[in-house]
Amino acid sequence: MRSRSGIRRLALAMVAGFGLAVWVMPIVWGLLTSFKTERDVLAYPPVWLFKPTLDNYYEVIFGATSILPNLISSLVITMSATLVTMAFAIPAAYALARLRFPAKQASGFYVLATQMLPPVGLIIPYYLALQRIGGLDTYSGLTLIYLTFSLPFAIWLMVSYFEDIPYEMEEAALLDRAGRLRTLLYVILPQVRGGIAVTAIFVFLNAWNEFMFAVVLGGNRVRPVTVAMFNFISVEQTQWSKLAAAAMLAMAPVIIIGILAQRHIVKGLTFGAVKGGGRR
Amino acid sequence: MSGPGSVQLEGVLKRHGETTVLHGVDLAIQPGEFFVLLGPSGSGKTTTLRILAGLETVSAGRVLMDGQDVTHREPGARDVAMVFQSYALYPHMTVAKNIGFPLKMIGTPGHEIERQVAEAAARVDISHLLARKPGQLSGGQQQRCALARAIVRKPRLFLLDEPLSNLDAKLRLETRLELHALQRGLGTTTVYVTHDQEEAMTLADRIAVFMEGRIAQVGTPREVFSKPMTMAVAGFVGTPQMNFMPGTWEGASITVDGHALPVGRSAPASRDVVLGVRPNDLVLTSNGLPARVERVEDLGDSAIVSVTSGGKRFKLKGPAQPHVKSADDVFLSFAPDMAHLFDPQSGARL
Numbered sequence: 001m002r003s004r005s006g007i008r009r010l011a012l013a014m015v016a017g018f019g020l021a022v023w024v025m026p027i028v029w030g031l032l033t034s035f036k037t038e039r040d041v042l043a044y045p046p047v048w049l050f051k052p053t054l055d056n057y058y059e060v061i062f063g064a065t066s067i068l069p070n071l072i073s074s075l076v077i078t079m080s081a082t083l084v085t086m087a088f089a090i091p092a093a094y095a096l097a098r099l100r101f102p103a104k105q106a107s108g109f110y111v112l113a114t115q116m117l118p119p120v121g122l123i124i125p126y127y128l129a130l131q132r133i134g135g136l137d138t139y140s141g142l143t144l145i146y147l148t149f150s151l152p153f154a155i156w157l158m159v160s161y162f163e164d165i166p167y168e169m170e171e172a173a174l175l176d177r178a179g180r181l182r183t184l185l186y187v188i189l190p191q192v193r194g195g196i197a198v199t200a201i202f203v204f205l206n207a208w209n210e211f212m213f214a215v216v217l218g219g220n221r222v223r224p225v226t227v228a229m230f231n232f233i234s235v236e237q238t239q240w241s242k243l244a245a246a247a248m249l250a251m252a253p254v255i256i257i258g259i260l261a262q263r264h265i266v267k268g269l270t271f272g273a274v275k276g277g278g279r280r
Numbered sequence: 281m282s283g284p285g286s287v288q289l290e291g292v293l294k295r296h297g298e299t300t301v302l303h304g305v306d307l308a309i310q311p312g313e314f315f316v317l318l319g320p321s322g323s324g325k326t327t328t329l330r331i332l333a334g335l336e337t338v339s340a341g342r343v344l345m346d347g348q349d350v351t352h353r354e355p356g357a358r359d360v361a362m363v364f365q366s367y368a369l370y371p372h373m374t375v376a377k378n379i380g381f382p383l384k385m386i387g388t389p390g391h392e393i394e395r396q397v398a399e400a401a402a403r404v405d406i407s408h409l410l411a412r413k414p415g416q417l418s419g420g421q422q423q424r425c426a427l428a429r430a431i432v433r434k435p436r437l438f439l440l441d442e443p444l445s446n447l448d449a450k451l452r453l454e455t456r457l458e459l460h461a462l463q464r465g466l467g468t469t470t471v472y473v474t475h476d477q478e479e480a481m482t483l484a485d486r487i488a489v490f491m492e493g494r495i496a497q498v499g500t501p502r503e504v505f506s507k508p509m510t511m512a513v514a515g516f517v518g519t520p521q522m523n524f525m526p527g528t529w530e531g532a533s534i535t536v537d538g539h540a541l542p543v544g545r546s547a548p549a550s551r552d553v554v555l556g557v558r559p560n561d562l563v564l565t566s567n568g569l570p571a572r573v574e575r576v577e578d579l580g581d582s583a584i585v586s587v588t589s590g591g592k593r594f595k596l597k598g599p600a601q602p603h604v605k606s607a608d609d610v611f612l613s614f615a616p617d618m619a620h621l622f623d624p625q626s627g628a629r630l
Contacts, residue, residue: 172368176382177356
């Protein structure tokens with residue numbers, strides 16, 4: 001019995017290890033590359049032992065091809081998209097979850113339907129629309145476009161958190177003379193704190209990693225880091241080690257947030273699977 | 281009628297789409313009364329309570345409190361407090377914060393909230409739990425916390441929606457007594473919803489029995505038990521339920537399956553009736569309605585004897601260790617005054 005469970009655990013560990021290796025391989029490769037010189041990068045067969053250098057990082061942070069302004073660009077767009085999204089998603093999701101109003105179902109479906117459209121099909125209409133209102137290559141323009149996919153996603157995620165709160169609790173608050181707004185502030189929102197955090201993190205990560213809209217609708221002034229990394233790829237050559245260093249820097253906030261909020265994110269992803277299965 | 285704490289419902293009608301949940305309910309509750317809405321599930325008692333709270337609108341009719349029309353007033357503007365079946369405590373707040381919440385919402389100063397919370401908590405004996413959160417409390421403690429949240433406001437009306445249904449049997453009995461004492465101490469008008477007739481009988485000053493969205497009877501527990509106005513009420517109130525025997529009423533007796541059983545009143549004219557006799561009033565004698573013993577359930581302090589007669593089953597409740605056993609042939613009788621007579625068509629008491 002004991003050896004069987006041991007074999008089982010070993011097999012499980014091997015499968016998990018293999019999965020992890022496949023997933024982690026590009027990141028490790030990128031990390032190694034970011035510490036190599038161009039000569040080591042291009043060496044064939046690939047060298048595993050090399051003298052690490054911080055030159056690439058120095059170059060992409062302080063050099064002529066610094067991505068620092070682009071990191072700031074990314075941060076501005078991502079933060080504003082996250083804040084605006086949450087500011088609208090929370091009341092909208094609450095309304096969808098709780099209030100009875102005409103066309104409630106239709107509006108719920110609309111929110112989901114916007115998620116079904118392939119983003120690439122929207123690029124040209126978005127481009128034309130932004131051009132018309134002077135929003136190309138502006139922070140507000142790109143933030144606005146990010147809202148078109150982050151807001152429906154956030155509303156959809158938040159609705160399930162609001163729906164999970166017993167309606168009687170709200171009725172109790174109404175009888176306690178809290179009124180609709182104070183009920184939301186004092187009774188409902190504190191209970192969906194976890195949901196708000198998860199949603200905000202997802203919105204942040206989606207916006208931070210976005211590339212396609214940024215490359216088409218951004219420009220010289222507004223160029224997030226995902227787009228700026230392309231500067232290291234040109235017709236003449238690809239600066240692999242600098243590209244890798246830039247990629248590592250761009251990935252850092254994502255990984256840090258991922259580690260800090262790991263517990264919440266897993267909870268958010270599995271949310272609904274055990275609905276009503278206990279206290280959150 | 282319209283003193284502080286009086287409540288009136290006038291022709292209250294409630295529809296949910298095509299379904300009518302309440303068919304015009306009229307009710308007058310006296311100040312300080314412990315008033316119980318009793319009925320089977322789906323009879324409209326909880327809907328009536330929610331209409332009093334303002335959590336449901338009415339389709340027609342009026343709700344009056346202290347003589348004022350509050351039909352269209354928001355729940356918060358009615359000065360009523362409610363204890364929900366699920367207690368509806370705020371899980372992120374401590375017990376103290378939960379109890380103090382209604383006071384905070386009306387802008388009571390902090391030190392005053394503290395004083396009143398302590399007072400309310402002491403009344404329901406949870407002073408030692410103020411720093412805990414609802415998740416750390418037992419069912420009984422949660423229930424007390426919900427009660428404290430209701431009494432702290434000193435409202436003109438308490439609404440309690442089956443507050444004891446989530447407690448175990450022993451705790452339910454204890455809490456029932458405490459609840460009664462608490463209400464008497466506060467003197468606040470209380471409307472209490474339950475489907476448990478024993479709870480209703482022990483707690484209520486008066487009971488309104490709900491049947492299919494209508495009030496079938498309003499009266500003191502004694503009145504409802506000893507003089508049920510319809511067969512439905514007679515069948516619902518009392519355990520085991522009343523025995524019903526269809527028969528013909530002629531003179532001062534009713535003929536059931538060819539056997540004349542004397543009753544306390546004479547029939548104005550011969551007619552069909554349904555005779556109702558409570559299990560406690562039915563006795564085994566040497567003559568009367570012949571029956572066969574089916575089963576004897578000994579409850580320790582009493583016994584329930586199930587018998588069949590004419591293809592129908594009746595129950596008797598009597599002293600422990602009856603001198604009969606299964607398959608014995610017996611005769612049933614009752615004191616003539618204990619007979620309840622109902623119209624077979626309308627079910628109304630005759």
